[in-house]
Amino acid sequence: MSHTRSRVPVIVPIDTPSLGDRSYLAHDGRVAVVVDPQRDIDRVLDLATAAGVRITHVFETHVHNDYVTGGLALARQTGAAYHVNAADQVAFEHVPVTDGDVVEVSPTMRVRVIATPGHTLTHLAYALETSGEDGDTVGVFTGGSLLFGATGRPDLLGDEHTDALVHHQFASAHRLADELPEHTHVLPTHGFGSFCSAGSTGGSTESTIGVEKRQNPALTDDEATWVAATLAGLDAYPAYYVHMAPANSAGPDAPDLTAPQEADKATLAARLAAGEWVVDLRTRTAFAAGHVPRTLNIGLDGQFATYLGWLIPWGTPLTLLGEDAAQVADAQRELVRIGIDHLAGAATGSPADWTDGPLAAFPRAVFADLAQVRHHRRVGVLDVRRASEFAEQHIAGATNIPLHELLARLGEVPAGEVWVHCAGGYRASIAASILAAHGHRVVAVDDSFGEQAARSGLPLITAA
Known part of the structure; x- marks a missing residue:
């Protein structure tokens, strides 16, 4: 383990692809800060141990709407100071910070607080600076304000705040661009597939203030144009979001990742008969080839937690089916990030291990x-x-029924044989499993709409 003090802080992103988010660990070789940690803090602790550094400060850019934070648990476990906006109404002990505050982390590293309302009313960004007379701004942790080619969405606090927030967001993006050097690395929390983004982030994995000034519509368009385009582009976001901010304001504990109780065939049959959710974690290919009737397929190879959290009635008992214990453990880790802490049980193996009855299947x-x-x-x-x-x-x-509306609109599904598709196959498989569980004859289209639909000769209707 290295204990060499670095003049320029080392910044380590911690990706959570299924939620489209990043957390960050930044250190100077001895001490570290963590920004916007996910609930499963063991990942952060392992990185700190590998780098030979001690976590002394944890920062939240905002009270998150798309995941349960691990900030409080991480601060408690490490003894770090936990920095949260002084204006946030939270129920736990923390170090309140406000615009202009400077936190001296070490002799070579400090963090400057910048108010950046827009994604939320109390949103903060944190500029990571080197200390001393020749101090420089290395990066800025932008949370849900300035993203790669976009910004965080301004509508998560409700319609009554959206208009004010979208104008705040524009001003915040410009403040960051005006105050920070062009070489400053932009380090957002959202924008990697998260529904917290407004506009496309284009698949970028890194950027700087200078790059954003040249390519981000929030910095290249005039305010009226950008506001109109941003509001027009807002779309649905996952239903579970409504539960996240209250959980984060209350102060979530560290998750319990103890393996769930094993469910045998009789237990699974009883749970399915009772209308409980039994979710098969295998790939859509494996599920279509053979599955336990009335089970649902939300594969771990996509945005598992996002779509399960979006679809499941909150509080419904949930049992997982996986190929092995590792697959179930991965799913459990995904679920605690959105506050689904208790599983009714799990079973591993193959469908033949989960039922004595005949298996169901549908074509792809x-x-x-x-x-x-x-x-x-x-x-x-x-x-x-x-x-x-x-x-x-x-x-x-x-017929268009967005996946997140399907359970409430089953009566609108076309009669007879139904071919179901999405953009790439993942959502179609989830929908196909729902339809099959409700007695529909279904074919799952596992194909790329953008690339293959036009080549197929199918008649397409395109917006003018």
Whole structure:
């Protein structure tokens, strides 16, 4: 382990791809700060141990809406100071900070607090600076303010605040661009697939203030144009978000990642009969080939926690089915990040290990198959992409029921054989499992809409 003090802080991103977020650990070789840690703090602790550094400060950019924070638990376990906006109404002990405060972390590293309202009313950014007369701004932890090519969305606090927040967000982006050197690394929490983003972040993995000044619409468009485009582009966000801010304001504990109780065949059958959620974690290919009837497929190979949290009635008992204990453990880790702390149970193996009855299955296909089938017989086409995606381009005659609305709108699903698709196959498989569980004859289209639908010859309707 290295204990060499670094003149320039080392910044280590900690990715959580299933939620589209990043946390950060920054250190000088001896002490470290952590920004916006996820609930499963063992990842952060392991990184600090590997670097040979002691975590002395934890910072929150805002009271998060898309995950349960690990900040309080991390601060308690390490003895670090826990920095939260003084204006946030929270129920736990913390170090209140406000605009302009400077936190001296070590002789070579300090953090400057910058008010950046917009994603929330009390949002903060943190500039990471080297100390001394020749001090420099190395990076800025922007949370949900300035993202890569975009900003955080301004509508999560409700319609009554959206108009004010979107103008705050524009001003905050400009403040960061005006006050910080162009070489400053931009280090956002959101923008890697998170529904907390407003606008496309384009798949970028790094950026600077200078790059953002040249490419971010919040910094290249005039305010009226940007505000109008941002508001017009806002779309649905996961239903579980409503539970996150209250949990974070109350002060969440560290999660319990103890393995859930094993569920046998009889227990699984009883839970399915009772209408409980039994979720198969395997890939959509494996699920379509054979699964326990009435189970749902939300694979771990996509945005598992986002979509499970979006769809499940909050508080519904949940049992997981995985190929092995590691798969179940990975899913459990994903779920505690959004506050689903208790599992009714789990089972591992294959579908034959989970039921004595016959297995269910449904076909998978591509868009070219759908085009051929429609020449010969009438089938229903269900597009489960979000309304904005559907409006941009869709198959003529398709019914649009966004995945997150499907359970409430099952009565609108086309009768007879239904071919269900999304943009890439992941959401379609979830929808297909829901439809199959409710007795529909379904074909899951596992294909790329953007690349393959047009080549297939299917008639497409494109927005003007």
